[in-house]
Structures are given as C-alpha cells and as structure tokens.
Amino acid sequence: LLGYIGIDTIIEQMRKKTMKTGFDFNIMVVGHSGLGKSTLVNTLFKSQVSRKSAGWGRDEKIPKTVDIKSVSHVIEEGGVKMKLTIVDTPGFGDQINNDNCWEPISKYINEQYEKFLKEEVNITRKKRIPDTRVHCCLYFISPTGHSLRQLDLEFMKRLREAGVQTASQEGAGDERHRVYPQKEFDDDMEDKSDNDKIRETMPFAVVGSDKEYQVNGKRVLGRKTAWGIVEVENPNHCEFAQLRDFLIRSHLQDLKEVTHNIHYETYRAKRLNENGG
Numbered sequence: 137l138l139g140y141i142g143i144d145t146i147i148e149q150m151r152k153k154t155m156k157t158g159f160d161f162n163i164m165v166v167g168h169s170g171l172g173k174s175t176l177v178n179t180l181f182k183s184q185v186s187r188k189s190a191g192w193g194r195d196e197k198i199p200k201t202v203d204i205k206s207v208s209h210v211i212e213e214g215g216v217k218m219k220l221t222i223v224d225t226p227g228f229g230d231q232i233n234n235d236n237c238w239e240p241i242s243k244y245i246n247e248q249y250e251k252f253l254k255e256e257v258n259i260t261r262k263k264r265i266p267d268t269r270v271h272c273c274l275y276f277i278s279p280t281g282h283s284l285r286q287l288d289l290e291f292m293k294r295l296r297e298a299g300v301q302t303a304s305q306e307g308a309g310d311e312r313h314r315v316y317p318q319k320e321f322d323d324d325m326e327d328k329s330d331n332d333k334i335r336e337t338m339p340f341a342v343v344g345s346d347k348e349y350q351v352n353g354k355r356v357l358g359r360k361t362a363w364g365i366v367e368v369e370n371p372n373h374c375e376f377a378q379l380r381d382f383l384i385r386s387h388l389q390d391l392k393e394v395t396h397n398i399h400y401e402t403y404r405a406k407r408l409n410e411n412g413g
C-alpha cells in the first residue's frame with residue numbers, strides 16, 4: 137500500500153486542457169458616462185479593450201436609452217488564451233429620468249443565460265458551449281458623492297433579482313452583504329479571511345490611466361495632478377492593485393463558478409419549471 141498513485145497529476149492535466157481550450161471571461165461595466173469605466177478596463181487589461189468616450193464638448197451624443205455594447209478580444213499570456221468580453225452600457229444613469237434604466241441590462245444578462253440554456257438542452261450540443269454569460273458586473277460610483285444615489289441602490293437591488301453579482305458596495309444597510317463575494321459562499325476559514333479583506337476594502341477607490349510617467353527611474357502608469365503623479369499600481373496611492381488582484385489573480389475562476397453554479401442554475405431551474413408545468 138505504499139507508493140505513488142498519481143492523483144496530483146490532475147493539476148497538470150487541467151493545466152494542459154486550459155492551455156488548449158482557453159477560457160471565456162465576461163465583464164459588464166455600469167455607471168454614468170465620464171466616470172472612467174473604459175479607461176479602467178483598458179488599464180486592467182493593459183490594452184485598448186474598451187473604447188474611451190470622446191469626452192465633453194465633442195459631438196458624441198449620449199444615447200437616449202441604455203445601449204448594450206459588447207466587444208470581445210483574445211488576450212494571451214503565458215500561453216493561456218482568454219476571450220475577454222467587455223459589456224458596456226452607455227446611457228446608464230445619463231437621462232433626466234433614469235427609471236427602469238436597469239431593464240435593458242437585466243434583459244441582456246438573462247438573454248445570455250437563455251442562449252446558454254438553449255445550447256445545453258440541444259440534442260446535438262456543442263462540445264464546448266460558448267459562454268457569453270456576465271461573470272462580473274463592475275458598478276461605478278462617482279468619487280465626489282458621499283453616499284450611494286437612489287439609482288445606485290435601486291440598480292443593485294434589481295440586478296440581484298436578475299441573479300447577478302455586483303462587485304462594488306457601500307455600507308448602505310444590508311446592501312453591503314449581498315454583493316460578491318457573499319459571506320454565505322465562504323467555504324472555510326481561509327476563504328472567510330481572504331474575502332473579509334476584500335469586503336472591507338469595497339468599494340474600491342481606483343484610478344485608471346493609459347499614460348506612463350517616469351517615477352524613480354521606472355515607467356509607471358499614472359495621472360498627473362497638481363499634487364504630483366498618482367501611480368495607478370501603487371497601493372499607497374489607490375486601490376487599483378487590490379481590485380486587479382481580486383478580479384483577475386484570485387477570484388476570476390470563482391466568479392465563473394458562482395455564475396454557473398448559482399446564478400445560471402437559478403435561472404435554469406426556473407425556466408425548466410416553467411416548461412414542465
């Protein structure tokens with residue numbers, strides 16, 4: 137009964153599979169125009185994955201209703217390919233009357249679940265179903281406001297009803313406990329202590345930029361202000377690095393799993409029940 141079996145090679149097997157197939161990751165960004173959504177996404181992925189708005193004074197029109205625009209890119213690092221889709225929601229929060237502006241957003245989210253479900257129940261189903269489901273929604277709050285606006289609270293409530301996780305929060309009553317990563321999904325003490333740190337940091341105070349500056353002989357991404365250069369990746373300057381580590385380096389796989397096992401599963405059960413009864 138002594139001797140090596142080889143169970144631990146599963147890790148290497150999974151690595152090989154992932155190298156071969158790559159993976160999908162879909163992020164939605166929500167918040168009124170000019171908050172820096174596109175800039176932040178480009179900063180996170182170090183490329184032009186999202187188009188920046190033309191800025192004030194140009195003739196770019198704010199859409200009259202909320203548009204849903206998705207753009208996909210394949211990003212490769214260390215031989216691993218990620219098909220990244222950024223779902224932008226121009227027009228959100230930009231109207232005089234923002235009633236119901238979450239509707240096109242929750243409709244989009246549900247449509248992706250529906251698409252996935254259709255593929256799953258198909259008799260001749262694809263070996264690998266393309267995944268367009270929103271794995272993460274980054275909700276942007278204006279840095280000048282002191283608390284969440286009514287619209288912010290309403291949006292998070294509606295999105296939860298649509299069954300999606302928001303990765304931004306504020307100490308507004310019990311809202312704080314309902315955004316990802318939710319306490320009830322912490323599996324053990326290690327999860328709890330890692331996630332507690334994230335929950336304490338939220339909402340992340342971040343700066344995005346596509347400009348490089350020379351700081352102490354190194355080129356760093358930053359923004360020049362009257363007080364000096366704010367370095368994007370310096371944890372003493374802003375919480376960009378924490379957000380990136382959380383979103384990409386520690387919780388990306390979990391975001392995908394929670395989307396599939398909890399949110400999609402809820403949608404699926406509901407839909408199959410409708411059909412059955």
Ligand code: GDP
Pocket residue numbers: 167168169170171172173174175176187188189190191342343344345359
């Ligand atoms: P979006 O409409 O939310 O996608 O915003 P954009 O990313 O297009 O940015 C709008 C404007 O704000 C641009 O002029 C950006 O250069 C600027 N901007 C983006 N991120 C930041 C930031 O973190 N701090 C500051 N001060 N300006 C930013």
Ligand code: MG
Pocket residue numbers: 173174175187188189224
């Ligand atoms: Mg934008």
